[in-house]
Amino acid sequence: MISVALVCLLPCLYVVSISITPYAALSLEGGYALIPKHVSLEAYRTVLASGEIVNGFLVSVLRVLVGTSLHLAVCSAAGYALSKRYLPGSGLFIKLVLFTFLFVPGLIPYYLVVRSAGLLNTFWAYVIPSAAGAWSIFVFRQFFMELPPDLEEAARLDGATELDILVRVILPLSGPVYAALGLFNAVGHWNDYMTAVIYVPNPDLQPIANVLQKVLTQQSRVMASPDLQLDPSKLSISAWEQIPSLGIQMTVVVVSLIPILLVYPVLQKHFVKGMLTGAIKG
Amino acid sequence: MLKNRSVVGKSSTIASVPLCKQQGTTHAIGVILQKYWLLYALFAPTLALIIVFNFLPNLMTVPLVFKKYYLLRGIWDSPWVGLANLEALFTSPDFGIVLRNTIVISVYRLVFGFFPPIILAILTHDLLSHRIKRITQSVTYLPHFLSWPIVYGIVLALINPANGVIITFLRNMGFTPENLLVSETFFRPLLIITAIWKEVGWGAIIYLAALAGIEPELYEAATVDGAEWYHRIFYITLPGIKPVVTLLLTLSLAGILSAGFEQVYLFYSPLTYSVGDIIDTWVYRRGLLSADFGLATAVGFFKSVIGFLLIITANKLAKRYAGQGIW
Numbered sequence: 001m002i003s004v005a006l007v008c009l010l011p012c013l014y015v016v017s018i019s020i021t022p023y024a025a026l027s028l029e030g031g032y033a034l035i036p037k038h039v040s041l042e043a044y045r046t047v048l049a050s051g052e053i054v055n056g057f058l059v060s061v062l063r064v065l066v067g068t069s070l071h072l073a074v075c076s077a078a079g080y081a082l083s084k085r086y087l088p089g090s091g092l093f094i095k096l097v098l099f100t101f102l103f104v105p106g107l108i109p110y111y112l113v114v115r116s117a118g119l120l121n122t123f124w125a126y127v128i129p130s131a132a133g134a135w136s137i138f139v140f141r142q143f144f145m146e147l148p149p150d151l152e153e154a155a156r157l158d159g160a161t162e163l164d165i166l167v168r169v170i171l172p173l174s175g176p177v178y179a180a181l182g183l184f185n186a187v188g189h190w191n192d193y194m195t196a197v198i199y200v201p202n203p204d205l206q207p208i209a210n211v212l213q214k215v216l217t218q219q220s221r222v223m224a225s226p227d228l229q230l231d232p233s234k235l236s237i238s239a240w241e242q243i244p245s246l247g248i249q250m251t252v253v254v255v256s257l258i259p260i261l262l263v264y265p266v267l268q269k270h271f272v273k274g275m276l277t278g279a280i281k282g
Numbered sequence: 283m284l285k286n287r288s289v290v291g292k293s294s295t296i297a298s299v300p301l302c303k304q305q306g307t308t309h310a311i312g313v314i315l316q317k318y319w320l321l322y323a324l325f326a327p328t329l330a331l332i333i334v335f336n337f338l339p340n341l342m343t344v345p346l347v348f349k350k351y352y353l354l355r356g357i358w359d360s361p362w363v364g365l366a367n368l369e370a371l372f373t374s375p376d377f378g379i380v381l382r383n384t385i386v387i388s389v390y391r392l393v394f395g396f397f398p399p400i401i402l403a404i405l406t407h408d409l410l411s412h413r414i415k416r417i418t419q420s421v422t423y424l425p426h427f428l429s430w431p432i433v434y435g436i437v438l439a440l441i442n443p444a445n446g447v448i449i450t451f452l453r454n455m456g457f458t459p460e461n462l463l464v465s466e467t468f469f470r471p472l473l474i475i476t477a478i479w480k481e482v483g484w485g486a487i488i489y490l491a492a493l494a495g496i497e498p499e500l501y502e503a504a505t506v507d508g509a510e511w512y513h514r515i516f517y518i519t520l521p522g523i524k525p526v527v528t529l530l531l532t533l534s535l536a537g538i539l540s541a542g543f544e545q546v547y548l549f550y551s552p553l554t555y556s557v558g559d560i561i562d563t564w565v566y567r568r569g570l571l572s573a574d575f576g577l578a579t580a581v582g583f584f585k586s587v588i589g590f591l592l593i594i595t596a597n598k599l600a601k602r603y604a605g606q607g608i609w
Contacts, residue, residue, distance in 0.1 A: 078328035081321040088314050093325060100332050102590060105339030106582025107562070108569045109346055113339045132331035162320040191429030194544050198570065212431040213548065216438060253435035260427050268420055 047251045056208035057259075059123075060190055063207055067127040068185045072178055074131045079140025080166065094141075101134035107198075114199055125199040126189070126207075136181050143177045144170065183267055190260070212256045215249055343586075346579040353573065367576040371584070374577070376564060384560040387470060387541040392534055395478050399485030400527065404519055406486065407493045408511075419490075422483030433476055434548045438463075464553040473549060473558070477542065488530070489523055496522035528603050536596035539585050561585055 047053055078097070082090055105113075110129075119125040147170065155165045193209035200206070206214070315322065342357065347367055349360045371377055406418055425433070440448045443461040452459045462468045500518050509517070543562035550558040561581060569578025 074327050074331065077324035081325040084321060087318055087321050093329070096332060097328070100336040102593065103336070103340055103586065104589075105336060106343055106579055106586060107565050108575050108579040108582055109339035109342040110335070111570060112342065112346075112575075113335060117334065128331075129335050132328045132335075137328065166320070187427055191427070193429060193431055194547070197547070198566070209429045209431050212429070212435065216431055216435050217548065249435060250439055253432055253439075256432055256435075257428070264424060264427060265420070 047255060052203075052206075052211055053208070053252065053255060055204065056206055056211035059205055060207040060209070062123070063126045064186045064189045067130065067189045068182050070127050070131045071133065071136065071185045072182050075133055075136035075181070076140045076174070076178065078132065078137045079142075080144050080170065082137065083141045083144035097134050097137055100132075111198065119199070121200050121202050121205070123200075123205055126195055133185075136185070139181060140177060143174065147173060208256055212252050215252050343579055343583050346575060347583050349576065351575040351579075353575075363576070367580045370577055371580045376559075376568075377581070379556060380559050380561055380564040383557060384539060384541045387473065387546075387558075387560060388538045390470060390474050391477060391541065392538070394474050395481065396531065396534065398478055398482045400489050400523070402482055403486040403489030403493055403523075404515060407490060407519075419483065419486075423487065424483070425480040426484035428480070430544050430548050433480055433545075437472070437476060437549075464551055466554055466557050469550070469554045469558045473542070473545060476549075477545060488526060492523045492526040493519065525605055529600050529605075532596045532600040532603065535599075536589070536593040538592060539589050 081087065082094055082097070084090065114120055114125060114129060117128075119128060151169055151173075152165055155169050160168070190207075191209055193207065193213050196206055196210040197213075345357055345360075348362055348364060349357070350363045350366070351357065351360045402422065406415055438446070440446050441462045443449060443459075443463065446462075449459055449462070462472070496518065500522075501514055504514050504518060539561060541560040541562070543560070543566075546558055546560050546563055547566070550563065565578045565581050568574045569582075
């Protein structure tokens with residue numbers, strides 16, 4: 001069927017383009033062929049030896065671990081608290097959370113607040129501002145509200161305290177929601193590069209996405225400069241030396257890709273489930 | 283003991299607390315706090331975060347818009363300038379360009395990007411083999427999980443002027459392609475094509491779920507009646523997913539002023555500002571890089587107000603035409 005062929009074109013496009021180019025990194029300059037004649041992994045050696053890349057990975061991994069745990073903890077706590085209709089003030093609280101969903105602050109005031117909070121240029125800028133998310137809170141709330149109330153009542157009859165109920169009854173049942181939302185959040189953290197661009201200029205705190213971004217855009221920014229457009233010979237040697245070669249660039253791309261590719265097959269199902277939970281139940 | 287006479291789940295809990303005098307109210311609040319301390323404690327971090335990172339910036343927006351903000355003086359000591367910022371905003375030549383770009387790009391995204399996931403979902407749904415279906419799905423929504431820098435890297439590999447795969451191919455065919463990375467004419471299409479490629483698989487998931495909800499008996503009955511595949515699509519499939527489609531369409535309208543900051547920031551360059559600079563990137567440059575806080579906040583404020591109106595309208599429209607909204 002034609003439709004099947006069309007649908008399969010998409011994957012082939014990117015698989016081919018990435019896998020070939022980095023491996024062809026050290027083929028002779030003359031244009032990269034789709035299938036390389038010579039293969040060398042030297043670019044990989046250079047890239048992996050670079051402290052920047054390793055550091056980038058560390059930062060990203062740390063960010064995912066800390067950021068996601070914090071986000072889940074904060075949002076599930078709020079979701080649980082708000083799922084109890086009998087809690088005085090819960091109506092107001094829900095409206096407050098909804099407010100944050102509707103009224104997203106502008107970049108400038110937000111930046112100024114982050115600055116005043118002392119988070120600028122620190123690791124915490126990655127994890128604290130995004131710890132509370134209205135969407136996650138509502139999904140958790142929905143989930144907790146749908147748990148059968150008998151469980152809680154039975155536990156109360158047995159003399160359990162609120163804390164007991166939370167830890168022993170509710171949490172063990174919440175695996176799926178935590179997993180789904182946690183995955184979303186983790187992927188978001190891993191792929192996010194704007195936060196570092198705006199709030200964290202410190203070169204030691206760059207996540208891998210930013211390292212990649214820097215490596216890739218240097219070239220186009222230089223190429224776009226008016227001088228170069230008119231007369232390439234005007235460009236100083238030092239500027240040329242700063243542009244990573246395409247080979248290096250592509251190697252960094254592949255290196256950034258690998259974690260996602262490794263994790264993806266394993267977690268696919270959960271991604272989809274998570275997406276559907278949020279969307280359909282609203 | 284209260285524990286054994288559980289009154290959980292009944293709103294009469296509050297009524298059972300004594301409120302006989304003025305002092306009783308404070309006492310009542312104390313009792314409530316004590317009884318539900320855990321729940322309040324659980325909500326406290328969120329409350330603090332909301333206040334600091336949402337209410338505070340929102341409140342600051344007003345003085346920032348109407349004052350000329352000097353970083354060193356802080357907000358209180360900066361002078362009021364009334365509508366000067368807003369005036370500068372609406373008369374700025376950049377603003378017209380930026381607003382136009384934002385809307386044009388958003389509309390392009392909507393018009394070209396809305397239908398591919400639907401088409402993909404319908405195609406996939408009809409695929410016979412369950413295995414092919416799953417493989418196709420996994421492969422098509424993989425790009426959604428790539429960060430934009432990675433996507434940009436792929437774009438570079440394909441069309442960078444020195445040795446991009448596609449460029450080399452075109453050259454070998456005898457064409458002399460221009461530098462597509464900084465080309466004004468190609469910028470918006472590039473943006474849209476890559477965005478579609480990235481999101482089509484993921485977007486299809488929702489539609490596939492909706493398609494799965496259509497009873498197969500309808501299809502069988504139609505085939506028995508002699509319907510061709512295109513009949514089936516028009517008369518069964520499309521009407522079957524109409525609610526989801528309408529809902530998502532109306533909601534997309536609400537996001538029309540956000541044309542994809544992350545992507546544009548990565549793809550654009552000074553040479554393509556005239557076609558690619560959107561509200562968010564302009565605010566970023568003028569506001570943060572040039573420290574023109576008043577102007578940038580005014581723009582942000584303008585965007586938030588319009589965005590708010592749009593989402594309220596979109597929700598109402600969604601409820602009316604699709605039967606449900608986001609809330």
